[in-house]
Amino acid sequence: MVVLVSACGGTGGGAASAPKNFSYLSVTENTTVRTALTTLSKGACTSANEALPLKVETVPQASLDQKLQLLAGQNALPVQFAAGNAPALTSKLYKAGQVADLEKQLKSLGVYDQLEPGAVSTIKALYGGKLAVLPYEYNIEGIFYNKKIFAANGLSEPQTWDELVAAAAKLQAKGVQAFSASGQQGWPITRLVSGYLYRSLGPDALKDVADGKAKLTDPQYVQAAQAVADLGKKGYFGKGVGSIDYDTAMNQFLSGKAAMFYMGSWALANIADAKQDKVGADNVGFMPFPAVTGGKGSIGQYPSNVGLGITLGAKTFDSKTGAWVSCIAKNYGSTALKDQGAISGFKVNSSVTDANAVTSQVRSTISDSKQNVLWFEALFSTKATTVSQTNAASLVNGTMSAQQFMQTVQDALNAQ
Known part of the structure; x- marks a missing residue:
């Protein structure tokens, strides 16, 4: 000092x-x-x-x-x-x-x-x-996906939430785990909730909650949590998601055991590491969180930090x-x-050779991006952030309903 x-x-x-x-x-x-x-x-x-x-x-x-x-x-x-x-x-x-x-x-x-x-x-x-x-x-966030698995199952990049769910169902039917996620960390799951909110209600969805103009318990907000809960109910996160830590979730995707992985661009370092990435960087694609039909948000608004x-x-x-x-x-x-x-x-401002094509894609996306959004807990209190992330696994494993989850987090926000 x-x-x-x-x-x-x-x-x-x-x-x-x-x-x-x-x-x-x-x-x-x-x-x-x-x-x-x-x-x-x-x-x-x-x-x-x-x-x-x-x-x-x-x-x-x-x-x-x-x-x-x-x-x-x-x-x-x-x-x-x-x-x-x-x-x-x-x-x-x-x-x-x-x-x-x-x-x-x-x-x-x-x-x-x-x-x-x-x-x-x-x-x-x-x-x-x-x-x-x-x-x-x-960092921007989105969904990394296994190009080989997609091609083998006749899938193209989902543009809408309905297409994403349909792709997950098709993969599940073929015995392929659709998503890798860390329920132990919690935030990779809650960011799916905020992704749905931003696409359905627009970029001010969570600012409105922070400003007191809306509550997480409002029907449209609960609907977002329900959409993510349904993914878990159908088994799309695989078994034991609540006990999976960050490194394990990353490994599931990079070893080809899961087709999709919601994550931030910091994962590019893992993807570029041949010791970690058994799928191969050339076989990894990156897509934005899909649109919600009739929603007010844009597919070009990437969650970022x-x-x-x-x-x-x-x-x-x-x-x-x-x-x-x-x-x-x-x-x-x-x-x-x-x-x-x-x-x-x-x-x-100088020529730099990217490690792989997906890194080039993310860099290009960042340069083209004009308006981005935040993540689920960005404007929450410390207490509400902890409550949200520790209960995320319960949302997708069925031990807590979407209504209960949103109520629990809203109660923590009210207490700040």
Whole structure:
């Protein structure tokens, strides 16, 4: 903490002095960003680094929120830092004048156009219309599928929910497990519920719940949970979904034991790993969550997230910081993709050879995406998130009805 106060020039009583370092507080668990920044400091951003040397400090993610609140209280936030685990903390710091107005700063620097529009849409949806963080990580979600299994069973990509259910039924009849999912994690199942909601009710479906305009117990919301519960009732998730963890679910798909797998684009790293992917990357396709007939949502609205966002302090954002940010905006996307295979929300400005065709497809989808949506628990309280994810398996194994599931989560939201 002493290092950070010194680096940021915090005075404890007003505006901070000019920073002496490009100090960056990272979470211990995330090595991608600090590795890429270190590479940039020795390459494309050498001049920015000479003027303001990169200085990294790490903290366990579980301790991040407490650390940020402590530093903010001392007027000693670093130049750049991993944002709070919950968007609410960053929004609070933004309102208190501790977080930079990144849209204003990037436009002033002439690099706002280096952000993918879909990433901007996602960030603003999370932070009350503000560009409060930078998209060092950017993931879209959809359904990965086994092309070989589809071809062998005469299936094409389902465009609607009804077609998806029909495909699952056909696979089941042939003795093929339709979906792989982790009931132990819970969220891969609840994201099917939100996917249905966004397609049936439109992109504001869960914002309306957060704003009190709708409840999860409203008939149309329960219908979404019922649609997912029906998949489980028909056995499309296989046996014992409640005891399956994330790695096992991933392995089921990559070993060819399941035809489809709802997951985010971070799974591309697993797909590119020949030791894990026994199906072969060339045999993996990616499709959007299908449309719901008569629904208000668009099949082109992909659920997305920016991982653990990273932001910059308002009081230390000077011309030297600006030089770093400008260089990052122009070069981070290429560096992270080339060196680590990581997709960010920054544009890729140099030629990078993708690991496989499905990676190229996802990157193209990200570039073409203009408006994205969030995930089921994105705007929930911590308590409601836990309740939702721990009960997800019960929804699909029949021990909890769709009405009971939605009521339980709504009760947790009411209690926040």
